[in-house]
Amino acid sequence: MHTHETELRVRYEETDQMGVVYYSNYLVWFEVGRAECIRSLGTSYKEFERHGVHIVVAEAYCKYQFPARYDDVIIIRANLSEIRSRSMKYMYKVLRKADRKLLASGYTTHVFVDKNGKPMKIPKWVLGYIKKKN
Amino acid sequence: MHTHETELRVRYEETDQMGVVYYSNYLVWFEVGRAECIRSLGTSYKEFERHGVHIVVAEAYCKYQFPARYDDVIIIRANLSEIRSRSMKYMYKVLRKADRKLLASGYTTHVFVDKNGKPMKIPKWVLGYIKKKN
Amino acid sequence: MHTHETELRVRYEETDQMGVVYYSNYLVWFEVGRAECIRSLGTSYKEFERHGVHIVVAEAYCKYQFPARYDDVIIIRANLSEIRSRSMKYMYKVLRKADRKLLASGYTTHVFVDKNGKPMKIPKWVLGYIKKKN
Amino acid sequence: MHTHETELRVRYEETDQMGVVYYSNYLVWFEVGRAECIRSLGTSYKEFERHGVHIVVAEAYCKYQFPARYDDVIIIRANLSEIRSRSMKYMYKVLRKADRKLLASGYTTHVFVDKNGKPMKIPKWVLGYIKKKN
Numbered sequence A, B, C, D: 001m002h003t004h005e006t007e008l009r010v011r012y013e014e015t016d017q018m019g020v021v022y023y024s025n026y027l028v029w030f031e032v033g034r035a036e037c038i039r040s041l042g043t044s045y046k047e048f049e050r051h052g053v054h055i056v057v058a059e060a061y062c063k064y065q066f067p068a069r070y071d072d073v074i075i076i077r078a079n080l081s082e083i084r085s086r087s088m089k090y091m092y093k094v095l096r097k098a099d100r101k102l103l104a105s106g107y108t109t110h111v112f113v114d115k116n117g118k119p120m121k122i123p124k125w126v127l128g129y130i131k132k133k134n
Helices: A025-039 A045-050 A124-132 B025-040 B046-051 B124-132 C025-039 C045-050 C122-132 D025-040 D043-049 D124-132
Strands: A002-007 A054-063 A073-083 A087-096 A099-114 B003-010 B054-063 B073-083 B087-096 B101-113 C003-009 C055-062 C073-083 C087-096 C101-113 D003-009 D054-064 D073-083 D087-096 D101-113
Touching: A002 A025, A025 A045, A025 A054, A025 A073, A025 A087, A025 A099, A025 D003, A045 A099, A124 C087, B003 B025, B003 B101, B025 B046, B025 B054, B025 B073, B025 B087, B025 B101, B046 B054, B073 B124, C003 C025, C003 C045, C025 C055, C025 C101, C045 C055, C073 C122, C087 D043, D003 D025, D025 D043, D025 D054, D025 D087, D025 D101, D025 D124, D073 D124
Parallel strands: none
Antiparallel strands: A002 A073, A054 A099, A054 C055, A073 A087, A087 A099, B003 B073, B054 B101, B054 D054, B073 B087, B087 B101, C003 C073, C055 C101, C073 C087, C087 C101, D003 D073, D054 D101, D073 D087, D087 D101
């Protein structure tokens, strides 16, 4: 299904004393990739929340293949790979832009909840944005 | 006025590729020191928020004297140094526990706002906790 | 094999605008749990690095069951579940201390590398610490 | 002296449960602004480190005027305001791009150290890049 690529540059804050990017930051980058993937559908996650639709993370997985380093330009390739009535799954690839070397890959699964945290079905208008592109 | 010391251990995540703690983390530690200073008064910042009292940061300053390193046990010495009708100031010292070497010092100033973000006077019940100790 | 429990308190910085702990922070807590699990063996990860033994993350997985919130006291239960000649696996449970409710669970796999980042066998002296407890 | 503007978009990870950007993240943004300011001179901080020139933070100050929120596009205006033989100062303004509203302002001071952490004079070749633009 819909795939989108986002670029970002590694911040000094994201490195650790091994001289590489600390492992939890890849999950932050996944979130950036997800948000830009949603924006590329013509809406935004901010818009979802404004209408009381919250997407919470149920699972996250990352396989680290090669370290990202300070000042590298990184491509986050986010792919909405599954949509069910109450959940969805994103798959990611993290590439170094200079040579498109694969640095990491992973996935996140999500459930939809309302503003009180109660699980809900994906609203039709959200589905409308997703279907247009798939 | 009221001073409180809190201990924490430097996390790998807090280091950067220079092999020392990244500079913005000292502000996170100031927050930890502030929260424990409030707890030592017999209440908590969580309790403040539950009653619609939010404390926002107006200014933050830190002077870095000697680097904190991975696995160091750190003492955050937080001192509520000023209380006015609508604002307050905290001063901090960051010490290495092993030899009480001064690593950093700084301050934050704060204003009180209600749950809609509107500035408000410090509620009397909050002041009650502060005065007991000072 | 060897299991160790560590406590920490949720920092304001770790929350997000959904009012819960942001998902990447659980991986930071896994690292804290891992470090304290190693310390409970009578050595420390800092000691490993001093001797040129670096442990890098190959995979990380987290299943989020119930949100951690600001000021909660959290227990990180870390369990060294597998040791091979060049790798190891940790399993984690994240519990809320007040009622021991399970908030999240997960695992990380690791490989040993020398100071130049080259994969290496787990040194015998490291294995010595691990075997004492298992 | 030399001023440079960089854009970034607020990440969900950067928000806290007050629904605004957590205060220490502005220092991370200052770093991003600094790095891009150096890049605009025709070199990079990564290049400095490769040649054994490290710039450490001596002081940081931030005044918070209006909160940045999730998904806002932010402009970091970084200005190298002082150069001495062994130190330098940067001034910053953080603006919301949509209306150029001033969200925060601040400064950082820095000293130059070699790879062993020993203070050093700013190397002439570094000064060469700076002077070209001023």
